[in-house]
Amino acid sequence: EAQVTQNPRYLITVTGKKLTVTCSQNMNHEYMSWYRQDPGLGLRQIYYSMNVEVTDKGDVPEGYKVSRKEKRNFPLILESPSPNQTSLYFCASSLLREREQYFGPGTRLTVT
Amino acid sequence: QKEVEQDPGPLSVPEGAIVSLNCTYSNSAFQYFMWYRQYSRKGPELLMYTYSSGNKEDGRFTAQVDKSSKYISLFIRDSQPSDSATYLCALTGTGTASKLTFGTGTRLQVTL
Numbered sequence: 001e002a003q004v005t006q007n008p009r010y011l012i013t014v015t016g017k018k019l020t021v022t023c024s025q026n027m028n029h030e031y032m033s034w035y036r037q038d039p040g041l042g043l044r045q046i047y048y049s050m051n052v053e054v055t056d057k058g059d060v061p062e063g064y065k066v067s068r069k070e071k072r073n074f075p076l077i078l079e080s081p082s083p084n085q086t087s088l089y090f091c092a093s094s095l096l097r098e099r100e101q102y103f104g105p106g107t108r109l110t111v112t
Numbered sequence: 113q114k115e116v117e118q119d120p121g122p123l124s125v126p127e128g129a130i131v132s133l134n135c136t137y138s139n140s141a142f143q144y145f146m147w148y149r150q151y152s153r154k155g156p157e158l159l160m161y162t163y164s165s166g167n168k169e170d171g172r173f174t175a176q177v178d179k180s181s182k183y184i185s186l187f188i189r190d191s192q193p194s195d196s197a198t199y200l201c202a203l204t205g206t207g208t209a210s211k212l213t214f215g216t217g218t219r220l221q222v223t224l
Binding site for chain 1: 118146148153154157161200202204210211212215216
């Protein structure tokens, strides 16, 4: 089954404790991205990757890191999480940037 | 002014009604227009994809693009309770519009 998986689905952590949210897709897509979704603000892109070893900032990259060492994986790293990073995070992939995005199920992160 | 404007709702309609969901945008370089549906606690999934102006129909759903007015619409005929979800428009293009930009979403409730 074609899908994007994210782990964990729910995470509660404390300020400053490094965390990684994993994202994996099995569709051989070149383009992958991370979004955060907040009430009233919609989906905002954090980082995206056009291909392996090629990443670039989206609209709200501050406080986040990503890497793309393999085509299928695109982890999101929060090196020192803060409460304003409490949000719902989605990973997505697509063949091309302007084509259909396949979204993962989401990761609800709470930083206290 | 936001690049893409979408009324957040909520929009409540009785079962069987025709629903009209809309987005306006400011950048004339947008060329690809999409509608995503997002159920509660799920990732968005693509409903409709159109390129440039015109109409596209898929079952009970019709997507309409008016580039001259910078206005896009999604019509749902014979609405069902299972259509209750948040609907997000998403636009992208080339040059200054090369980023995939989402509307904030309209929450739709179809009542029995």
